Amino acid sequence: MASRAPAATGRLMLGVRKWYYNLCGFNKLGLMRDDTIYEDSDVKEALRRLPENVYNDRTFRMKRAFDLSMKQQILPKDQWTKYEEDVYYLTPYLEEVIRERKEREEWMKK
């Protein structure tokens, strides 16, 4: 994803990142980036660790997006998720899960 660009060029890449974010189109269904992440075993474990209110918000957004896609509609423009509002809520938990898995694998190798 373009948002993985190094922080040093943050200001330069900001315009490109915003353009790409709007191009991806999931914000038109009211979703955040972490709602769309593919659910492999690490992500499932990270989801298990989410606080209840964050998990409920995620479920609501996904349900609304499913409903819209079934009706072949998108949200009105003022309700689209803005680039600045997009919170990567799952990433800290996911990174912790991956770190723990790597620690286990390191230990097994010994």
Next chain:
Amino acid sequence: MKGIRGISQLSRRFYAAARKGQSLTEPLVGLKLSPGAAHSYQDVHVSKLPSGLVITSLENYSPASKIGVFIRAGCRYETPDNQGVTHLLRLASNLTTKGASAFKICRGIEAVGGSLSVSSSRENMMYVVDCLRDDIDTVMEFLINVTTAPEFRPWEVSDLTPRVKLDKAQAAQNPQLGVVEALHAAAYKNALCNSLYCPDHMVDHIHSEHLHQFVQNNFTSARMALVGLGVEHSVLKQVGEQFLNIRGGAGASGAKALYRGGEVRLSSLSGLVHSAVVSQSAAAGTGEALAFSVLQHVLGAGPHIKRGSGGSSKLVQGVAKATADPFDVSAFHASYSDSGLFGVYTISRAAAAGDVVRAALTQVKAVADGGVTAADLTRAKAQLKGQFLMSLETTEGLLEAMGSQALADGSYHTQEEISKNIDNVSLTDVANAAKKFVMGKKTMASSGNLKTTPFVDEI
């Protein structure tokens, strides 16, 4: 064949001859002693840091060391909002901390062959690690992490719920535990009435914040003791100064236990009735508490011979006159820092329960009215001293004794001191203790088929 055997016997004879001049208590000449070899007898060292932390250590020249962190944070310090938090804390000792993940703690301690255990009583919690002498640094790091910097991640804490339920189910198998917990709940209005186990209504409702708050309020330096067996005192002192004064002050103070005297009856289909009748005794460490302990042994505190009939126990003799059914009776004594309970604990068949309880109490009354001879007293004192000294024989028992004493009054009383105190208990002290029980407001807890068991106001 015979020749070969003869040659090996010959070499043995030469060797024996060479050693004849050597004394068997002196090391061989030219042999380097390993550092673990016994040298001289060491005393228990106690020191107190300015933060309030008490450090106790004993060098016993053992190849294995034991280090314990004792904290005055037992279940008596639970508030009505967080009942059961100490049960969760006991189970949460292996969870992720700021310095090490749960996986690393488990594998790290296993890798050096050590073990980490946590146990708690109504007054204290103790975290104990043992390991080989050379690996102290590794396990000490984990111990400090667990006691001072736990993270209590919400998902790890909620994963503990099945273990809480398992603990409670196992405790329910043991009728004595049920009766003792019920006894304390009936005897006190606060503090000491809290159970060691999480109450049913709180099983799923203790969260990470409760644990954090309890640790924040109660795991303070002034209420901790660092105890070591087979460790240098200076090493412990350094650890205490550097790591264990994260939370200073005295923390939340516990309420004074208020005795009320009540009754709890737990009916069940069990064929045996367990019943305990107690009254308030004295706080631990006082002369009165020692008198109650001697009285406990005068009356009979359990069999001294395996599969024996408890012949020397006054209670057993008294109850044997009242019933022919199988029974067991012993004196019960528990003392805490500001209160205590003393009484009798009976186990009997459902039909005979009433007779057994009444006979046991009659026997105690007989002691109160002066039915104790000097021979009984000497026997009881010897049994009490024996029980106490034998509990110090194991490293677990010794560590626990050192830690409890460090927490109770910041010092260590030697065996000689305590034996002398036991010897100073007189006949009048014991009779007074028995009178206090007879006169005092009774608390009773019974479980089983209670058709003949009397109520507390009927005895």
